[in-house]
Amino acid sequence: xxxxxxxxxxxxLLVAALLxxxxxxxxxxxxxxxxxxxxxLLVVAWALLLxxxxxxxxxxxxxxxLDLLSVGLQPLGFNALMFSLMALVISFLSxxxxxxxxxxxxxxxxxxxxxxxxxxxxxxxxxxYNNFQPALILQVVLPVVVIDAALMFLVFGLVRVFSRRxxxxx
Amino acid sequence: xxxxxxxxxxxxxxxxxxxxxxxxxxIILDLIGILSPVEQVTSTxxxxxxxxxxxxxxxxSRFGDFLGDNEKLRQENEKLRQDLRQALDAQGRxxxxxxxxDQLEKQLDFRKNPDNRKFAVxxxxxxxxxxxxxxxGLIINKGTSDGLDRGMPVVDASxxxxxxxxxxxxxxxxxxxxxxxxxxxNVYTQRYGPDNKRIPIAxxxxxxxxxxxxxxxxAIRIGRIKPGSDIKPDDWVFTDSKGGTFPPNVLVGKVGRxxxxxxxxxxxxxxxxxxxxxxxxxxxxxxxxGSQ
Numbered sequence: 001x002x003x004x005x006x007x008x009x010x011x012x013l014l015v016a017a018l019l020x021x022x023x024x025x026x027x028x029x030x031x032x033x034x035x036x037x038x039x040x041l042l043v044v045a046w047a048l049l050l051x052x053x054x055x056x057x058x059x060x061x062x063x064x065x066l067d068l069l070s071v072g073l074q075p076l077g078f079n080a081l082m083f084s085l086m087a088l089v090i091s092f093l094s095x096x097x098x099x100x101x102x103x104x105x106x107x108x109x110x111x112x113x114x115x116x117x118x119x120x121x122x123x124x125x126x127x128x129y130n131n132f133q134p135a136l137i138l139q140v141v142l143p144v145v146v147i148d149a150a151l152m153f154l155v156f157g158l159v160r161v162f163s164r165r166x167x168x169x170x
Numbered sequence: 171x172x173x174x175x176x177x178x179x180x181x182x183x184x185x186x187x188x189x190x191x192x193x194x195x196x197i198i199l200d201l202i203g204i205l206s207p208v209e210q211v212t213s214t215x216x217x218x219x220x221x222x223x224x225x226x227x228x229x230x231s232r233f234g235d236f237l238g239d240n241e242k243l244r245q246e247n248e249k250l251r252q253d254l255r256q257a258l259d260a261q262g263r264x265x266x267x268x269x270x271x272d273q274l275e276k277q278l279d280f281r282k283n284p285d286n287r288k289f290a291v292x293x294x295x296x297x298x299x300x301x302x303x304x305x306x307g308l309i310i311n312k313g314t315s316d317g318l319d320r321g322m323p324v325v326d327a328s329x330x331x332x333x334x335x336x337x338x339x340x341x342x343x344x345x346x347x348x349x350x351x352x353x354x355x356n357v358y359t360q361r362y363g364p365d366n367k368r369i370p371i372a373x374x375x376x377x378x379x380x381x382x383x384x385x386x387x388x389a390i391r392i393g394r395i396k397p398g399s400d401i402k403p404d405d406w407v408f409t410d411s412k413g414g415t416f417p418p419n420v421l422v423g424k425v426g427r428x429x430x431x432x433x434x435x436x437x438x439x440x441x442x443x444x445x446x447x448x449x450x451x452x453x454x455x456x457x458x459x460g461s462q
Contacts, residue, residue, distance in 0.1 A: 018219060021298075021301055022220050022223035022224040022227065023226060024227060025299050025300075026224040026225065026227025026229075026231060027227035027231045029228070032300065033302070033303025033304075034303065035301045035302075035303070052182050052185075056182075056186055057185075057189070059189070060189040060193070063193065067196075068212050068213070069216060069220060070302075071298075071342050071344045072302060072305075072337065073304075073344065075196075075197045075200040075201050075337075076196055076209065077194065077195070077196025077197035077199075077200055080189070080193035081193025081194055084190045084192075084193055085190050088183070088186030088190070091182060091186075121304065124304065135385035136351075136383035139383065140303035
């Protein structure tokens with residue numbers, strides 16, 4: 001089983017959340033709709049690589065941090081709920097984290113990002129905003145989902161490096 | 171194998187559901203409004219980090235533009251020279267137009283000072299843009315602790331309609347712009363002649379809806395216009411008091427083009443917003459107005 005130093009995990013989470021919610025929208029003012037779901041990427045990678053307890057707790061913490069850092073239509077706790085449920089399901093898909101591979105992680109990320117974005121839009125509709133526009137799905141959701149899946153190659157490697165380092169120190 | 175693992179699976183599901191339940195509890199508490207003090211404390215801690223990250227990104231973006239734009243600047247310089255010549259030619263017309271706008275504002279009682287409008291307003295800085303791409307939105311640095319609430323109208327410094335609060339956090343809020351497809355505004359039109367006098371036409375009523383995410387070339391469209399209504403390009407568009415969601419007589423924009431006039435059951439028109447929605451450093455949130 002792999003483990004991750006909680007300070008390293010916290011640092012990674014904070015950096016990813018700030019990048020996603022603040023830095024990238026400032027850096028790419030014209031294309032903010034294509035900012036990837038970096039925190040979700042970390043959650044999925046951890047759920048695949050780490051022992052299930054750590055994966056679930058990190059997922060909840062990541063969701064809470066994202067809830068606090070981002071201002072959206074969704075209420076506080078939305079990301080914490082979503083990420084916890086997604087980490088739970090993914091932990092069953094990766095019964096043996098030692099065998100987790102990036103080839104497996106990419107399609108899982110694709111489905112996870114699609115599910116996450118879909119539920120976000122449905123939630124918007126639920127709280128009386130009709131977000132579920134076909135053009136929005138084609139122009140925003142699908143490109144971001146593809147970007148998320150492509151970035152999984154990078155993030156999965158990064159997370160694996162950090163979890164390995166922790167292991168070797170032990 | 172399954173039997174051996176079943177206690178672990180049970181523990182896993184239990185922990186997952188407990189965490190999900192906590193998330194759900196947070197959602198409910200947030201919707202009720204109990205979490206505002208907690209949000210206030212956390213945002214006090216996180217806001218400097220957020221602002222610093224956003225400014226870093228913004229400055230890097232500007233620096234990148236500066237480095238990569240030498241050739242582009244030369245071309246732009248040439249284009250600007252041509253534009254300047256054209257602008258000088260059009261100067262007379264521009265001056266006349268500016269004068270006309272001034273007159274119109276006076277005649278229509280466009281008081282730029284919101285106090286004169288008897289609006290209660292809260293000034294806010296625009297600190298970010300919506301990063302999800304799901305909304306045409308802005309993030310402002312005021313929230314429920316400043317008296318803001320969901321649904322409140324937002325105008326720019328000149329009093330032109332910008333949008334409304336989509337969600338108010340403790341110390342920051344999401345403003346949904348009038349170009350967002352979730353924002354509908356009841357509007358009416360007015361027409362003014364070359365002598366700046368109001369042309370007496372029957373005001374045309376309609377509902378303007380943002381076109382963001384709707385695969386449309388227009389930023390905003392006015393729908394539900396009755397066939398045969400007297401509506402033309404360049405008619406001025408103001409908010410209507412119907413529904414009570416926006417204060418009446420706030421300038422929204424000008425009619426662009428008329429769409430689907432032939433044989434359609436309803437006329438549509440494109441609407442060009444007056445407020446510069448892409449470059450808003452500050453906005454005013456109207457917390458109450460005369461009729462409320």
